[in-house]
Amino acid sequence: MDETSVETVPCRPAGVHAATSARMSRQKRKDTAPEMELRRALYRRGSRYRVNRPLEGMPRRRADVTFVGAKVVVFVDGCFWHRCPVHGTAPVNNGAWWEHKLSGNVARDRDTDTRLREAGWAVLRFWEHEDMEAAASEVERVLRERRLARGRTGRVRKPESPVRGPR
Numbered sequence: 001m002d003e004t005s006v007e008t009v010p011c012r013p014a015g016v017h018a019a020t021s022a023r024m025s026r027q028k029r030k031d032t033a034p035e036m037e038l039r040r041a042l043y044r045r046g047s048r049y050r051v052n053r054p055l056e057g058m059p060r061r062r063a064d065v066t067f068v069g070a071k072v073v074v075f076v077d078g079c080f081w082h083r084c085p086v087h088g089t090a091p092v093n094n095g096a097w098w099e100h101k102l103s104g105n106v107a108r109d110r111d112t113d114t115r116l117r118e119a120g121w122a123v124l125r126f127w128e129h130e131d132m133e134a135a136a137s138e139v140e141r142v143l144r145e146r147r148l149a150r151g152r153t154g155r156v157r158k159p160e161s162p163v164r165g166p167r
């Protein structure tokens with residue numbers, strides 16, 4: 001958080017107890033069920049990736065799934081914490097505090113996307129409510145694209161033979 005935004009931060013509500021507070025202090029929950037589901041789907045299809053990899057030059061920010069060679073990062077965003085247009089809710093109690101917190105999360109997401117893309121990464125984001133098999137297919141599609149575009153790995157690839165996962 002930068003100095004200029006400090007003055008506008010509403011006080012943390014007194015009613016927020018320790019456990020909730022600890023949870024809120026993390027950017028997101030780790031290893032959520034949808035995220036695990038996506039990872040399993042990718043793994044089954046033969047993809048290998050890094051999990052919770054720190055983002056270079058962005059302290060305390062991590063990517064859920066990273067394909068380092070292809071420069072592809074994937075995030076599975078929680079509907080509440082990242083304000084999904086379908087399920088995102090605005091808590092009524094301590095509304096100003098929550099507004100600040102949640103809009104801060106969204107702004108950080110967009111900032112992360114911009115900085116990653118500027119550094120040459122493909123950024124994919126899925127909502128936790130999305131079908132993770134479909135998400136895995138989308139990830140594979142982007143991976144194929146990136147690998148074809150680079151096209152100098154020395155390995156002969158057959159782009160029209162997708163790896164089939166068990167359905």
Ligand SMILES: [Zn+2]
Binds near residue numbers: 084085086087127
């Ligand atoms: Zn949602």
